[in-house]
Amino acid sequence: MTHPFPFSAIVGQDEMKTAMILTAIDPRIGGVLVFGDRGTGKSTAVRALAALLPPIRAVEGCPVNSERLEDCPPWATVGSTRIVTKPTPVVDLPLGVTEDRVVGALDIERALTRGEKAFEPGLLARANRGYLYIDEVNLLEDHIVDLLLDVAQSGENVVEREGLSIRHPARFVLVGSGNPEEGELRPQLLDRFGLSVEVGSPKDIAERVEVVRRRDAYETDGARFLRRWKGEDTKLRNRILAARAALPALATPEAALTDCAELCVALGSDGLRGELTLLRAARALAAFEGAERVERRHIRRVAPSALRHRLRRDPLDEAGSTARVLRIVEEVLG
């Protein structure tokens, strides 16, 4: 399959799509976690996002996609000095991946055949300035999770092993997806995701039919389908670019800050990451919608995504955290 399913052709799932667009506008929001049933288009959306993202400029052949020549890590032998345009990296982190593959390790090939001590960069290096996508993130092994947390926190990957001592930047947006029935995610990792969305299969028959129809059209005559949606995708990409440009100038009134803080206090979320993410997401949404300042309606819209995974778990709460967030949002913002 050469080209992924177009992002704008995904039917429904507005919350998921919005969350992904927001992280594309402001990567500091810090990633999206998509939890939901099988066959609801989680993987499709992530792969579609990759094709939608604007390309980045990077040094040709640099293993960590450095923007400028002087940023290239000293251990890398970058032959070229040209700056090229390449698609935003979206790196898949498969389950059962080894630590070596994630952080990088001694290049066994070169060590054994040429007797050289060289570093073979791992997935974290490739994901720098891009996206790291973990399907079934809740099944990932704990020690890999610890490692990811550490790197996501510091933005730098430090390798101290097998006689190597190497560091390189690793700033990426984490995108995880999974099915909650198969296992929970540790709270520490949950907190690290900026936004979390829950997706379900659409209940509406017409919507379901439309999903199936589009998918079938894509599979039977991909080229025609892609041509049809190309315009929409380009429009969306331009909107993302415009929102990125508008973001610095966006006004954040005092009232918005107060709203965010009040919401987080009322929900009893731990730490201040909730406020920060909520505000950033609201700003990104305002920029996306072309507003001049952050308003209450922006905060209201992103509140469930930004906060629902930061609540303390209540084993007896059957309604789920979404309902709790919505209730509190109603109470606080009126």
Place this chain on the structure above:
Amino acid sequence: MSEHPAWVRARLALSLLAVDPCGLGGLWLRARPSPVRDRLVAALSALPLPLRRLHPAVADTQLYGGLDLAATLAAGRVLRTDGLLGTASALVLPMAERAPPGLAARLAQALDARAGHCLICLDEGAAEDEALAPALADRLAFRIDLDGIALAEAPEPVPEREAAAARGRLAAVRAPAEALADLARVAHRLGIGSLRAPLLALRAARGHAALHGRDMGPDDLRAAAELVLAPRATVLPETGAEAPPEPPPAPPEQGEGEGAAEAPRLPDEILLAAVKAALPPGALARLAEGRAVRAGGGSGSGATRKGNRRGRPAPPREGRPDGTQRIDLVATLRAAAPWQALRREAAPGREGLQVRPADFRTKRYEERSDRLIVFVVDASGSAALARLGEAKGAVELLLAEAYARRDHVALIAFRGTGAELLLPPTRSLVQTKRRLAALPGGGATPLAAGLKAALEVAEGARRRGMTPTAVLLTDGRANIALDGRADRTAAAEDAIALARALRASGVPALVIDMGLRPERALATLAQVLDAPYLPLPRADARRLSAAVSTALGG
């Protein structure tokens, strides 16, 4: 003997797979090893793809290819092997129910990539909760259950002669505009959440039409619904989600008819009837009970073994670097060192160290999951009077044993309005004894609060790689609800709800009734917890300890 209906479907599924192996994803064959299964597996050779066998423990280098170390060393230049996923093939995965989630995820990715693969999962799951990983099950069009078919009912499948021609016709098959909508609607009414199901059904219908050399018609749709949708159904067709518990023999024409009215060509009801006919009798009974037939529940093969603490290094061992293990460089060099003189003589031209595959040593870590016993002790007034002393004694005895086995112990006491974690998971015997001796008694019985605390401790411990077990010592008369109100009914409900949560989280438990008379509420609680229930009316500390040891398996 006439042919078994399930076998007819199996043969049809095979024929369709031969027409469109990649688009249909594959086949999930649930059967114990038997001549019938062998017959079907032998017929797989009719697929237009080379057959390749996987096994549940297949390594990444085998799947994706990688460095061929032995050949590389011998040749002195880099040589790579081709992975199993490198070329389009029909992958046969025996013992599919044992496939770890990691493998399932990678195979699912390979199927999603549409690189021409087709996956045949041979699931030999014996128990209900052993089944193929749901991520894979969702992507395979067909599910066939061969249990209960006699060999005489399963005639040798004849390879479809039309298959190659049908493959050519596949792209030209025209589907009626409403076909997709019909299938989607029927899937929805059968309670199939995943949207892959109607898509796969449509592909199956297209293959069926191509096989018969015609445009897609009602017969094709019916066959597809039978093959693809029926095994995935979770609700009885005619009643929708709020199915009444009685098995309704009512004809499907009496359905509510939502959305079906405007479908004159092939009413949904006919498709539904086809699906119903294809449902195995057992499934219908289960559906009638209101339980969904779930492909692989929460546990079974889908369950992860939680990561352990890294463990202490164990002696390195011979092994190939296959991507899952790390080479112990020092040990490898040490193994290679004594041979250098000899090898240099044998291969005089080569520079540098001569390492052969036999020298490779891989790092090993000893991983052992420590057990944590969470004692949840009722220190309420009613229990305190009679039993607290014995309970303390028993816990102390168990502690001594735990100490010998290097188990961890945590102690939670509940009394008054809440529970208190007296001792977070520890191995310190002295500390535990001190806290235990100081444990005061008296007050009401907030059983729910105690269970909640146990759940929190157990989940925390599990995240640190321990295997928790809860031991509940109480006389069972819960009278304080979770929110601190003195309300017997609410208290009992809360306790049951938490017991359910504890069981759902998979923590094994043991309930010891310390009351003077066995308490029925506690037996119920133990049932909900799926835990052994030990009424110990005249227990002394030693008997209690022996009982716990036995129940915990030593």
